[in-house]
Amino acid sequence: MLITSLGTRRWILPKGNIEPGLTIRESAEFEAFEEAGVMGNLQADSIGSYTYEKADEDEDILHHVKVFPLEVSQILDEFPDYEKRERQWMSVAEAADAVDEPDLKTLIVKFSE
Secondary structure, rough: EEEEOOOOOOEEOOOEEEEEOOOHHHHHHHHHHHHHEEEEOOOOOOOEEEEEEEEOEEEEEEEEEEEEEEEEEEEEOOOOOOOOOEOOOHHHHHHHHHOOOOOHHHHHHHHHH
């Protein structure tokens, strides 16, 4: 499942900052709920990471993202960002083609193997 970003509406994974009081893994689980409206069993280990640049005021900031697979068991109709984003289930090939970041494309394909 991919979601659209808020600004450019490009296809991305749910992601965000590490929430105060939560681990990286717990933050990933929270972001999946908040941005995509999905819940389930999050793997304990990251399958890898990628970086991307995001404009922040007058400069581009490099962000580092760890990716944790989530076995989805619940898909919510309403969630905090449901009016702000689109979400879409895609095949591995479609998802890899839809994202812009080369390292994320590689992670998606690697995960399917």
